Structure formats: C-alpha cells, structure tokens
Amino acid sequence: MNPWQSKRTGENCAQLKFIDLKSENQVYRFDFCKKFTYFPENRARVKMTEKIYYHNPNQFDFEAMVIKTIQNENRLGIILDRTCFYPQGGGQPADHGFLNQVQVEDVQLEGEDIIHYVETPISEKSVQGRVDEARRRDFMQQHTGQHILSQSILRVGKWNTVSVHFGDDYTAVETDASSIPSSKYIEVENVANQIIQQNLPVKIEWVNPEEVDRFQIRRPPPEVKKVRIVQVGDFDASACGGLHVASTGEVGMIKIIGDEKIRGRIRIHALIGKRAFTDYDNKLRVVQNLCQIMTCGEDTLVQKVQNISDQLKEAQKSLQKFQAERISVLAQESINEAIPIADVLLIQRIFENTDNKLLKVFVDSVLEKTGRVTVVISKSGDQLNWMAGHSLSRPINLAKFCEPLLELIEGRGGGKPGFIQGGGKKVSGISQFMSEFKTKLAEELIGHE
Ligand SMILES: [Zn+2]
The missing domain is CATH 3.30.980.10 (Threonyl-trna Synthetase; Chain A, domain 2)
Known part of the structure; x- marks a missing residue:
C-alpha cells in the first residue's frame, strides 16, 4: 500500500519550499529551507501562520492543519499553519469563506496570530479552506x-x-x-x-x-x-x-x-x-425601461420626462382649482340643507377620499358667515379624517366638546377652541358620531339659551 496519500508544494515548483506528506492520520512536512522534517501541528516549530495570500493572492483553495482552537469573547477562533484568508487590515475587510463545511465569518490578525472566527467547532486536524473568491x-x-x-x-x-x-x-x-x-x-x-x-x-x-x-x-x-x-x-x-x-x-x-x-x-x-x-x-436597464414606457429614444428621454412632468404639474393645478370650485358648490348645497338648532345652523357632510386641504376649503366656506357650526368627515378605505369648526359668538371649546365623541370613531384630534381636526379608524361609527354631535350641540345651545 502506498503510504503517501497526497503531497502539497509551495506556490510553484520552481520555488519549492516544502512538501507535506500524508500517511494514515499523520501529516509530515519536509521543509527544504529549514532542512528538517516535522509535524506541522507542532506549534513550537511552526512559528507563524504561512500567509499564502501574500505569495499568491489568486489562490482561493488550500489545505492546512489546525494549530490551535481558541475561545475569544464568546467567539470561536481557529489558528492554522497556513492560510489563504486575508485578515481585516489596512482598510481591507476580512475574507469570508469556509474551513471544511464550517463558515468563516471573520478573520483578524491578533499579535502574530491570524484567527479565523467560525460558527461551529472544527473537530478535524486537517482542513480544506475555501475563500469567497468573488468577494476577495x-x-x-x-x-x-x-x-x-x-x-x-x-x-x-x-x-x-x-x-x-x-x-x-x-x-x-x-x-x-x-x-x-x-x-x-x-x-x-x-x-x-x-x-x-x-x-x-x-x-x-x-x-x-x-x-x-x-x-x-x-x-x-x-x-x-x-x-x-x-x-x-x-x-x-x-x-x-x-x-x-x-x-x-x-x-x-x-x-x-x-x-x-x-x-x-x-x-x-x-x-x-x-x-x-x-x-x-443596472442604469442601462432603467434607461431602456423608461424609453419603452415613454416610447422614445435615449437622446430625447430627458426632454420627454421634463415635458410630462410640466404637464402633470399643470394638470394638478387645474384639478385643484376644479376641486376647490366643486367644494364651494357643495358648501352652498350643504348650507341650504343645514339643520337649524336654536339660532345656529349645523352643517354636516361625509366625503370620500378628500384630502384635508379640500376639507378645510369646505369648512372655511360654510363658516364665512356667523352663527354656523360644521363637522365633516372624509373616509379613505378604513382611514378617517375629520374637522369641526364654528363661527359662533358663544365660547364653545370644540376640543372639549368633541372629546367624549371620539371613541365612536376610534379617533383622536386637537386644535383651537374654534377649530379642531383629527383622524379615526372606525368607519362604521361615522353616522353615530354625526348624530351624537348634533344631540350634544342642541344640549349645549339650549343650555346657553
Ligand atoms: Zn493597497
């Protein structure tokens, strides 16, 4: 039986430094420079880990012997007789990779030792190392x-x-x-x-x-x-x-x-x-996709996007103007349908998907004249936005007034005595909220009569 299972050489044959010979579970190294043979796991003879990454930065696979396993602040570190793993230093991050099947997460140079930090212990004396080539x-x-x-x-x-x-x-x-x-x-x-x-x-x-x-x-x-x-x-x-x-x-x-x-x-x-x-x-794909969407070539892409952006801004302005006009019309309609309570008009309205800016236009329109109280709610999906305001000479503090009603819409809110706004989550509570508002206002106004 051939006792020599494998051999390992220096980085190339012209500069042969050593040969490792494996027999059964033993590994012997014949070192041409030092003219002696030894067991690589004998740390006394192997003074420092051989830095293969310096001889050959293009070598990513290697065999090595485990010299020592250390426990360092809950991290498990392996010291080898030779390594292709570059330890963090000089601004360059540490190599990642594997020793046998165990992942190497970090490599640090501590004193003279290159420590390979691994996830789990390595029981074998001999390891096959593989550095993450793409990363290196x-x-x-x-x-x-x-x-x-x-x-x-x-x-x-x-x-x-x-x-x-x-x-x-x-x-x-x-x-x-x-x-x-x-x-x-x-x-x-x-x-x-x-x-x-x-x-x-x-x-x-x-x-x-x-x-x-x-x-x-x-x-x-x-x-x-x-x-x-x-x-x-x-x-x-x-x-x-x-x-x-x-x-x-x-x-x-x-x-x-x-x-x-x-x-x-x-x-x-x-x-x-x-x-x-x-x-x-990546950028080429983005440009090509945009050209396809805009149906134009790369040379006219920027101008076309600029034109569309300008048009969009104009369209948004027109839409806002149109919405504000529509809200004013709705405000007038709502005033006509307002509920008289004592000498006050209560105006209530439920909107769909209407932003706060437009709700405020509505509130301001109906409160132009004195003697009015309004409460409006907009629902967008399961989200509620609401506002309440008054143009009364009476000192009604709407924050205090609305506070007991907020639980009906699982809401919150705040503001000044004459105007408050807020949000809510319970769409099914809207009609009760409106109805309680009316009842409470009637009590408040009659109480002041
Ligand atoms: Zn450099």
Whole structure:
C-alpha cells in the first residue's frame, strides 16, 4: 500500500519550499529551507501562520492543519499553519469563506496570530479552506483601484489622500481638499482610466525602512520592521499591506459617483472594477425601461420626462382649482340643507377620499358667515379624517366638546377652541358620531339659551 496519500508544494515548483506528506492520520512536512522534517501541528516549530495570500493572492483553495482552537469573547477562533484568508487590515475587510463545511465569518490578525472566527467547532486536524473568491477579487480591485485613484487625484489637483474606506457599496477616498469642482472629477477619471488601459504591472516589494527613499511613495510609511511597497508601474508607489491585482487592466474601470464633505474635507465616492460594470448594467436597464414606457429614444428621454412632468404639474393645478370650485358648490348645497338648532345652523357632510386641504376649503366656506357650526368627515378605505369648526359668538371649546365623541370613531384630534381636526379608524361609527354631535350641540345651545 502506498503510504503517501497526497503531497502539497509551495506556490510553484520552481520555488519549492516544502512538501507535506500524508500517511494514515499523520501529516509530515519536509521543509527544504529549514532542512528538517516535522509535524506541522507542532506549534513550537511552526512559528507563524504561512500567509499564502501574500505569495499568491489568486489562490482561493488550500489545505492546512489546525494549530490551535481558541475561545475569544464568546467567539470561536481557529489558528492554522497556513492560510489563504486575508485578515481585516489596512482598510481591507476580512475574507469570508469556509474551513471544511464550517463558515468563516471573520478573520483578524491578533499579535502574530491570524484567527479565523467560525460558527461551529472544527473537530478535524486537517482542513480544506475555501475563500469567497468573488468577494476577495472585488476587494483586490478596490484596493488597486484606490491606489490609482489617489494618485490621479494628487496629479490633477495636488490633493492628498487622508483616509480610505472600502465599503460594500462604494470605495471612499477622503482628501485634504476643502472643495473640488465637479469638472475636476472628469480629469481624475481620465487619468485613472488611462492607467488602467495601459495595463501597468502592480509589483510588491518588502524593503527595510531605510530603503523606502528609493521609491517616490505617496504617503509616509508606517513604522514597521519591513515595509511593503506596492508599485503601480511607475505611476504610483505606496506602503500597503492589502491585496492587489497583478496589473492595472484587471481593475477594469473607475467611475466617480459623487462626493460629500466630512470634517471640512471632500470625500470622493467611486465605483471600481466589476461594481462599475454592474452599476452601468443596472442604469442601462432603467434607461431602456423608461424609453419603452415613454416610447422614445435615449437622446430625447430627458426632454420627454421634463415635458410630462410640466404637464402633470399643470394638470394638478387645474384639478385643484376644479376641486376647490366643486367644494364651494357643495358648501352652498350643504348650507341650504343645514339643520337649524336654536339660532345656529349645523352643517354636516361625509366625503370620500378628500384630502384635508379640500376639507378645510369646505369648512372655511360654510363658516364665512356667523352663527354656523360644521363637522365633516372624509373616509379613505378604513382611514378617517375629520374637522369641526364654528363661527359662533358663544365660547364653545370644540376640543372639549368633541372629546367624549371620539371613541365612536376610534379617533383622536386637537386644535383651537374654534377649530379642531383629527383622524379615526372606525368607519362604521361615522353616522353615530354625526348624530351624537348634533344631540350634544342642541344640549349645549339650549343650555346657553
Ligand atoms: Zn493597497
């Protein structure tokens, strides 16, 4: 029987670093550099988790051994001997994915340890890791695109990048500019997209801090033992620990979608890579649907929508005028049919789907002359709007007057002594509300006689 179940190599055969040999449940590693063989699960020998994501950011599947399982503030963390999972850092969010069948929700660099936070415990010593490739590729595009964008902003307006944020929807670059004219964004986009089209190589170099001066880096590097320099051709160089695409063509395109002012500085929002394409695709569908609805071409779409909007405003004005006239006619009719109580006229009316503005026109029309009391209700589905007002010389406080009646329509309301309005929910209570209003008014008026 062949005892060697599988083997694993370094990132390519030309730079073979080690081979892992699996026999039964044991895994042995032969390390060409260190010239010894050991069990990878022996933490004393494996000093640090091997960061495959730095050797090969395009590798998304890997095998690894579990070194340690930790419990960290109710979160379960796994430390591996090697990983393709990028831990959150440098503005780049953590990779997501799976270890065996268990979901990796978060990855953090804590001290020297890369901790994979998982939903459930992993009992196996050996794991198959799989990084969410689409998410990682998206952030590689965002990171590289941000370097290109920051350098383009610097070249167009001498504006420096103060901070960056890689969000789920867009990438934000905070500049030291207090204002940027929108015409400058076209220039910035042109510079950035030319760099993408030139398909310049993106090179990574680890250097000692004293070597940093040989690069024209955009921002001062962090104080670390080794500085990771990311060079975008000879266009841009900056210290960055994130993951990037291999050449600028992979970024696809950069589109500035807007800006905002934060702490007195301009923060630019951009869509980079596939996000820009998806956004174009969405907008194209919207435009095509609108053209179909408006039966016109893209070139006349805006004018056609503008025309329809103007026409609609005119039509709304005419309708309001017509409704106000109709309400005045109804008010006159209602006055003719009013119920006399003592020397007062009570005017009641039930409307359908009539807004408060028109109800008020009605109330104002009937209260033009003194000696009148009115109460109106409009029902829209199971919603009620009501108003009551009077033009009496007597001091009737309508808020107090109506309060005991409100439960009939499950209503509420408020206002001044001479005018109140409110809502209600019980449509079936309208006629009783009106009838009680009349009875109560009669008692009130006769009481004052
Ligand atoms: Zn970067």
